[in-house]
Amino acid sequence: MDSSSLRERQKERRRARIYTVAIDLFRQGGFQTTTATDIARASNVSRGTFFNYYPYKEAVLLDYGSEVVEELHSYAQGQLDAGVAPMTVLQDVWMQLAERNTRDRDLFPPLAYEVLNPDPERARTAYQALPLGKVIEIILRPMQQAGQLRADLSLQRMSNLIADTYLMIALRWTAYGTERSLHEELRSTLGFLMDGVLRR
Structure with a gap:
C-alpha cells in the first residue's frame, strides 16, 4: 500500500x-x-x-442526516425491487423518519436549521447533504409511470414538496411539541399531501 x-x-x-x-x-x-x-x-x-x-459544529449533523437518508434510499429501493407497493414503501419510510426523529429529538432542530441557514453556502451544503426528495422521487416514479399522479407538476417538484413538508412538520413538532406523536402528525400529513398529488 x-x-x-x-x-x-x-x-x-x-x-x-x-x-x-x-x-x-x-x-x-x-x-x-x-x-x-x-x-x-x-x-x-x-x-x-x-x-x-x-468547518463548523453543525457539519457533523450533516453527516448524520446524510447517513439516515442513504439508509432510507437503500431501504426504499430494496422494497420496490421486491415488489412492495409504492404507497406502502412511502408510508414505511415516513414512519422510519418519525422513529429516528423521535429517538434523536435533540439533534433534529440544529440539523433542520442548517437547511434554513441565512448563509446561502451553508444552506446549499445542507440541502445537498440531505437529499430526502430523491428518496421520495424513486418511490413515486412507479406511480407516475402508471399514470396515478397528476400530470401538471413534475415528479421532482412533487417529491421536493413532500420532503420539504416533512422537514417543517418535524421541526415544528420537535421544537414545540403537540398532544399527538410525530408518527400521528406525519401519518395525517402524508395523507393530505398524497391527496394533492394523486390524479383525480
Missing part, C-alpha cells in the same frame, strides 16, 4: 472517530452545550484538527 492511500485511510478513520464521538456527546449532553473543544478532547485530536474535518 502506498503512503498516499495509507494517509487517506488514516484520515477516514480519524473523521469516523470524530463523528462517532461527536454524535455520542450530542446525545448525552445535548447539541447546544457540547463544544468543538469537548469533541476534540474526547476524540484525542486538537481543536484545529476537528475544524479541518468539520
Whole structure:
C-alpha cells in the first residue's frame, strides 16, 4: 500500500472517530452545550484538527442526516425491487423518519436549521447533504409511470414538496411539541399531501 492511500485511510478513520464521538456527546449532553473543544478532547485530536474535518459544529449533523437518508434510499429501493407497493414503501419510510426523529429529538432542530441557514453556502451544503426528495422521487416514479399522479407538476417538484413538508412538520413538532406523536402528525400529513398529488 502506498503512503498516499495509507494517509487517506488514516484520515477516514480519524473523521469516523470524530463523528462517532461527536454524535455520542450530542446525545448525552445535548447539541447546544457540547463544544468543538469537548469533541476534540474526547476524540484525542486538537481543536484545529476537528475544524479541518468539520468547518463548523453543525457539519457533523450533516453527516448524520446524510447517513439516515442513504439508509432510507437503500431501504426504499430494496422494497420496490421486491415488489412492495409504492404507497406502502412511502408510508414505511415516513414512519422510519418519525422513529429516528423521535429517538434523536435533540439533534433534529440544529440539523433542520442548517437547511434554513441565512448563509446561502451553508444552506446549499445542507440541502445537498440531505437529499430526502430523491428518496421520495424513486418511490413515486412507479406511480407516475402508471399514470396515478397528476400530470401538471413534475415528479421532482412533487417529491421536493413532500420532503420539504416533512422537514417543517418535524421541526415544528420537535421544537414545540403537540398532544399527538410525530408518527400521528406525519401519518395525517402524508395523507393530505398524497391527496394533492394523486390524479383525480
